[in-house]
Amino acid sequence: MKIKALRLIPMKEVPARFYDPERDGVTFSLLTTFKGCRERARLFLNGWTSRKNSLGQVFGGLCHGICQRMYEDVREGRLTSLPSPQYIKDVCRKVERIWKEENPRADAESLQYLEFSMILLEALMPEYFRYWQKDFKLLWERIESEFKVRFKVERPDGRLMKTFIRGKMDGSYKRTTAGRPWLLETKTKSNLGERGESDIADILPHELQVNIYLLNLWWLEKVLPEGLLYNIIRRPGLRQKKTESVVKFARRVAEDVRKRPEWYFIRMQMRVTKKDLERNELELRDLVSDFMLWWNGLAGHYKNSDACQNKYGTCAMLPICARGDYTGFYKREKVFRELADEL
Numbered sequence: 001m002k003i004k005a006l007r008l009i010p011m012k013e014v015p016a017r018f019y020d021p022e023r024d025g026v027t028f029s030l031l032t033t034f035k036g037c038r039e040r041a042r043l044f045l046n047g048w049t050s051r052k053n054s055l056g057q058v059f060g061g062l063c064h065g066i067c068q069r070m071y072e073d074v075r076e077g078r079l080t081s082l083p084s085p086q087y088i089k090d091v092c093r094k095v096e097r098i099w100k101e102e103n104p105r106a107d108a109e110s111l112q113y114l115e116f117s118m119i120l121l122e123a124l125m126p127e128y129f130r131y132w133q134k135d136f137k138l139l140w141e142r143i144e145s146e147f148k149v150r151f152k153v154e155r156p157d158g159r160l161m162k163t164f165i166r167g168k169m170d171g172s173y174k175r176t177t178a179g180r181p182w183l184l185e186t187k188t189k190s191n192l193g194e195r196g197e198s199d200i201a202d203i204l205p206h207e208l209q210v211n212i213y214l215l216n217l218w219w220l221e222k223v224l225p226e227g228l229l230y231n232i233i234r235r236p237g238l239r240q241k242k243t244e245s246v247v248k249f250a251r252r253v254a255e256d257v258r259k260r261p262e263w264y265f266i267r268m269q270m271r272v273t274k275k276d277l278e279r280n281e282l283e284l285r286d287l288v289s290d291f292m293l294w295w296n297g298l299a300g301h302y303k304n305s306d307a308c309q310n311k312y313g314t315c316a317m318l319p320i321c322a323r324g325d326y327t328g329f330y331k332r333e334k335v336f337r338e339l340a341d342e343l
Contacts, residue, residue, distance in 0.1 A: 019045050019335040021295055025148060025164040026288060027336060028209045034291050037307040038300075040317050047331040050316040053103070053110040059117040059235050060188040064170065065095035066125055067186055068144045071171055075140040082133050085126045092122050105330065119246060120236050123254035124264065128233060131261045141181065142172040147216045153289040161292040165284075166336075169213045172225075180226040183213055190235045197268065204230060204270050208287075211280040218277055227271035234264045 034041040069091050073079040096118055103110065129135070148166045155161055171184040192200060204210060210228055217225045238256060240249040257264050293299040308315050319325040 014045050018047060021161075021163040021292060024335055025166040026151075026291060027165075027167050028212050031287055031291060032208060034294070035287070037304040037315070038294060039303040039321060040307065040315060042301070043317050043320060045335065047333075047335070048317070048320065048326070048329050049332045051105055051107050051110075051328050051330060052316065053106065053113060054313070055113045055117070056188070056190065056235070056312075058099075058110060058113040059120065062092075062095055062099060062114075062117050062121055063125075063188050063233055064144075064186060065098065066091055066121065067170070069095065070129065071135070071140050072143045074136050074138070075143055079136055081136055082130060088126050088129060089122055092118065092125060107328075119240075119250050120253060123250045124233070124236060124257055127254065127257040127261055128265055131265050132267075139174040139177065140171060141174065142169055142217075144171070145169050147220060149216055149219050151285075151288060153285060153292055155293070155296075155298065161289075161296065163288065163292060165212060165216065165288075167212060167216065169217065170231075172217055172221075180223055181217055181221055182226050183210070183217055183228045184231055185210055185213065185228060186231040186233065188233045188235055190237060192232070192266075197266065200230070200232075200268060201270075204228070204268070205276065208284075211277075212284065214272060215277055215281055215284065224274055224277070225272060227269060230268040230270065232266040232268070234266075236264070 030041065030044070033044055066088075070079070070083075070088070096114070099114060100106075106114070146166070146168045148164050150162070150164045152160050152162050169183065170186045172181045173184060174181055210230070214225055214228065236253050236256065238249075238253055240246070244252075290299065294301065303321060308318055308321075315321075319327070320329070
């Protein structure tokens with residue numbers, strides 16, 4: 001039976017040289033955006049990008065960069081124990097320079113977020129690494145490791161649609177040389193929700209990003225992962241006083257972190273079974289199938305007004321949807337600028 005689309009979704013305007021799912025694959029962020037709002041996914045796949053960054057995005061990106069370089073030093077044998085505060089500060093400054101190079105079009109507000117984030121991180125990260133000193137003894141294997149795994153889904157007419165799952169894991173490690181791998185997933189948060197860790201524990205088994213990374217770790221290593229270490233770093237909520245210098249503010253943040261590290265640094269473990277991962281693979285396959293049918297004009301296209309505002313704030317694309325206002329946007333040259341922060 002030949003399946004004919006009722007109408008083509010407006011994806012034909014996307015040049016094949018910019019995005020092709022068979023060539024470029026799909027990522028967690030793209031799939032999440034598609035689930036939230038198909039119009040935002042369309043705009044993203046047309047290259048439209050906001051020049052603005054939120055404080056959470058800037059802080060989170062910098063924090064991930066610092067952790068990446070520190071754990072790479074452990075894996076390469078350059079670090080075997082807790083480094084000096086100056087060592088950590090030098091890594092922070094290196095990550096700051098890289099952020100500026102990767103965000104040449106950042107607006108003034110984003111640059112203010114950068115400056116404020118660096119003040120927080122230079123106070124926070126030495127205490128983080130002190131609190132988790134055991135990390136320097138773990139057997140780190142994959143650090144910010146990119147992966148690409150071929151994926152096929154079937155159309156209603158039986159034809160196959162080809163793509164691949166791609167992404168970048170924060171890290172994986174083993175506790176012993178004979179042990180199975182653990183996935184490390186780091187999240188920076190300003191708050192943990194109404195029920196805090198209880199909510200997170202309920203969500204984790206179904207969390208798309210975590211399950212994509214666990215599945216890919218399984219496929220790449222050919223060994224069932226032991227589980228997940230969910231690593232939460234809270235962004236300090238302190239604000240600089242009008243009469244307070246930058247140095248005094250940084251010291252106040254550092255003192256607050258020293259007094260209650262267990263509030264700022266939280267880790268949760270989740271063990272997984274083969275049955276868990278097989279169930280999550282089926283759900284991932286259905287989601288990728290929905291996306292591919294939509295891309296190929298075999299599923300409907302519509303806006304989701306529920307996604308215009310959520311717990312993260314107002315959708316960055318709302319000015320475009322509401323009034324065709326592209327001020328503050330630009331078209332990027334690559335569909336996925338970098339896998340750590342493609343949306």
